[in-house]
Amino acid sequence: MLSQFIFSGLALGSIYGLVALGFTVIYKATQVFNFAQGMLMVCGAYFAVTASIHLGLPFPLTIAFILVGAGILGIAIYFLLIKPLGGQALLPMIMITIALSIILRAVIELIYGGAPLTLRLPLPSGVFVLGDVRISQLHVTAAVVSWLCMLLFIVFFRRSRAGLLMRATADGYEAAVLSGIRVDRINAAAWAIGTMLAAIGGVFLCQLQLVSVELENIGLLALPAVVIGGLQSVPGAILGGLLVGLIEQLASGYISPKARDIFIYVPLLLILFIRPWGLFGQKELGRV
Amino acid sequence: MITTGKTRLRAVFIGTLLGLGACVADAMAFESPQDGVYTDRIDWGMTADMSGPASAAQAPWGHGFQTAIKAINEKGGVNGRKINVLTEDTRYDATVERVAYDKFVSQTPTLGTSGMGNSSAQTALVPLIKRNKLPVIGTYTTAKVAIDPPTPYFYGGFCGFKEMAQVGIGFFTDHLKLQSPKVALVHLDVASGKEYSSYVEAAVTARGGTVKSIPIKVVAADATPQVLEILAMKPDYVAIHGVPTTAILVIKAMKQYGIDVPAFAITYLGTPGVYENLGPDAGKNYYFVSCFSPASSDPKAAAEMAAAADKAGFGPLKDDINFVAGWVVGTTVAQAIAKVGAEPTREKLADMLNAGFTANTSGLSSELKYTAADHEGLHGLKPLNYDYSAKAFKSYGDYKDFDKYLK
Amino acid sequence: MSNGVTAYLVRLRHNALPTTLRVIGVAVLLAILLYLPYVLQFRSIFGVRLSNMQLLNIGLSQVNLTLISIIGAVSLNYLTGCAGLVSVGHAAFFALGSMVAAATGMHLKLPFLATLVAAMLAGAMAGVVAGLPSLRVRGLYFVLSTLAIHFIVVFVFAEYQYAFHDVTGVAVGDAKIGSFEIDSGIKWYFFLLPITVLSCLLMRNTLFHREGRAVLAMRDNELAAAAAGIDVRILKLKVFAFSSAFASLAGALQAYYLSNVAAEMYSLNFAIQFIAIIIVGGMGTIGGGVIGAIVWLLLPSILMGAATEVKSGPGDFASFLLAHRPQIVNLIFGSIVALILIFAPHGIAGFLRPLWQRMIGGLPWRGRT
Structure with a gap:
């Protein structure tokens, strides 16, 4: 039982971690606490529907379509909504992402209709049997791909020039502007990457169940993941995601599915009291 | 900056004035309603979650209901009047459900209303349903307090x-x-x-x-x-x-x-x-x-519904039991109005149903029958x-x- | 005292009209407010019947629910706009208020008005608890602590509902004062209107007193406020208790108005709508909360009414639009919110204020600094 819960918890947690990572990338670059992250994830699932069902693209092109689509969407959001607000206070920035998610939801329902859709991508769907543990191949694929994406992102963030610029901008906006970094481009890139990461998570979630705007609620589990891990921390987002996945499975399995929210949000409150900067974040402003 | 601000304000003023003018002009064409029954049409309310968290199931129901009424209107309506469905999207929100219900009672009066698919909101409305005497016929879900004890103003429309x-x-x-x-x-x-x-x-x-x-x-x-x-x-x-x-x-x-x-x-x-x-x-x-038959399980019984669904652009929904349920309720409502006679009122409609009414659902559902003691309607599955x-x-x-x- | 507070007080003084004009203004407003429910109930004005769209598709129960939401919105604006404590957990206090009203009514058999007071007291106490994280964290971290509180309260509500009430929700008793039962839209209106007005005035007036000025000072610069001798910690908890008490009152009123409430109602979206209300209306002013609530609750219905009027149009596109009316309404609504955020960052109240000032004598508007 336990090993089974741990496996499925880690698999789900990897998807949450991926979405949470996208969230952190956006937050680090533009200080926007993105309530629309769940909806961006849903957009990924619907991009897959367009590519695979409406356009009939083969699988590799479907992936490319999703990534490009998500990238363009992220850039568009940045230039249309985030940049015009230009560094306003916390709350308007939160609100604009809420407005964004209302708009995205309406647009999706207009294009695809409100009923959930079924999408079959050629991803493995069988079962591995290891002793008495049964692991869904889809779970394993989701976990492996999530980890690859996270690794890729970390390498990009730490080693590439663009990643360096991104880190520099995140550390000091004025300094970055003064040293000639085109901050707009960097921020737009961060939105593009954040949206892409969410979109990949969305593709896996819609394979686990249905393509529907209601997936947004699952995507929103990335929020506590991010906070538990530490808002500014890239590894924190990933580990926070894993932790939320594990808590979800263990709480549902051993106590009651209703207990899930309590077991996620009570530790979150405790962490805010004890280590407001999160388990893996760096100590910063946070305190009074 | 100041001039542009002024221009914008002026534009807003002019816009408002134009809007008001349009409203006044509209006042000429006005007819006083009697329980939502007009000379050429009957207003009927319908609430469903058309865009909220339950819309995946309730929107097909709403479309089924609308399609049924549309088909009836195309055949000439009921006793010479067309049925005009006033749809309210409740977004699975109890406050919006309440607003919509009050709207059908007096704001834009309707002869009756259907749908009401949010069971907590329905429970909350039961005292009002008894007081306002607006018949609720064919609900997407049936709360226990609404039918037990039965009130002449509430009739279910889904399997329990x-x-x-x-x-x-x-x-x-x-x-x-x-x-x-x-x-x-x-x-x-x-x-x-x-x-x-x-x-x-x-x-x-x-x-x-x-x-x-x-x-x-x-x-x-x-x-x-x-x-x-x-x-x-x-x-x-x-x-x-x-x-x-x-x-x-x-x-x-x-x-x-x-x-x-x-x-x-x-x-x-x-x-x-x-x-x-x-x-x-x-x-x-x-x-x-x-308690409903999807079109493909009984193509003969569903022929009329399938044709109407295809015509209305809801062809892919006809195998969805939610759509079928909406269709069945739509036809039931039309039959009930027809049975009341040439000049239907809320009171007559409620009395007629309370005295006993069996709808002809042409095999798309189990027997839909209301009696004085039983307002649930559908039982067989x-x-x-x-x-x-x-x-x-x-x-x-x-x-x-x-x-x-x-x- | 900080610059922001001075500017605020100066603004208040500048906004004041000459006394006679003010009396006339209040009298006209009062007359409108007293006549409004009859217009909406009987759908006519001075005996002239009006069509539904002439009354903007608005009914009396929307207005009553708006009055309740105004209390909720203004209390959040007090907390967030005036004291600078951003909370996304406001729905939790709504839920708490309705739960306490139902519980004290059912288990302790308290009368209607007493349950409202009980709800307010419980709200104030819970507000102190919910405010505790504010002593430790701020900004985004504090926002998240309120989010956590939201989920915890809703969980408790659901457990209470399943343990003591019907599965479809918690039934609250009748709204009865003595033997007088508030059972019609008009009665509710005349019950809610004074409560709403009094709540707003109370919150507004606290801002003029010593404590209220300290609240504004704390928002504008916490360190400076502390240096000026304000105990910021106690003040924050007080503000939280005050604001939560009113949110709970609103929750209890809403529960009585609907007669049955369920845990499912208090979703995160429910909480978010209050944030939307104060941003759309305008942060940091009582008027902002009022205007925001009116716009947020009535605009979708007006849009929907207008969309229903559009019946005929050319071909397939029109029928597509008709079939997707709710989505179009949501799309327009979301876009309006985004546009307000971008082009009117101080909300509708901030947008109207210069207009108002030009009307009453053209003193230059001074924004918040």
């Missing part, structure tokens, strides 16, 4: 959870030839899930069996914990209550763990979407019980599943065959 549990448990216990069935019940951890759980428990206990109820969240990403409990229990069959995602997650995970027992779900989960998602391999053991090779729903008998399980 109690009957779903009784027919489902009765059929599978006999079908699998079990003496004392062991049943695993996966249900949502919300109000209706608790209610359904109590009915399943009663039905299984009556057959001398045991039941284990396993809750799951509406927003679940995975059903591993639930299915592991099923695995540990080794039930004879599984009962499912939830949203389409619940059924998909549970059935897929059961397959993953090699649990090969049949499962039956509540009516709401018998949609083509769920079967399409499960695929033939996992879907062949997934059944549901329903039958088990169905999907035949992937024939691409059609298949029913396991006639509604009447399963009446013996109803208590």
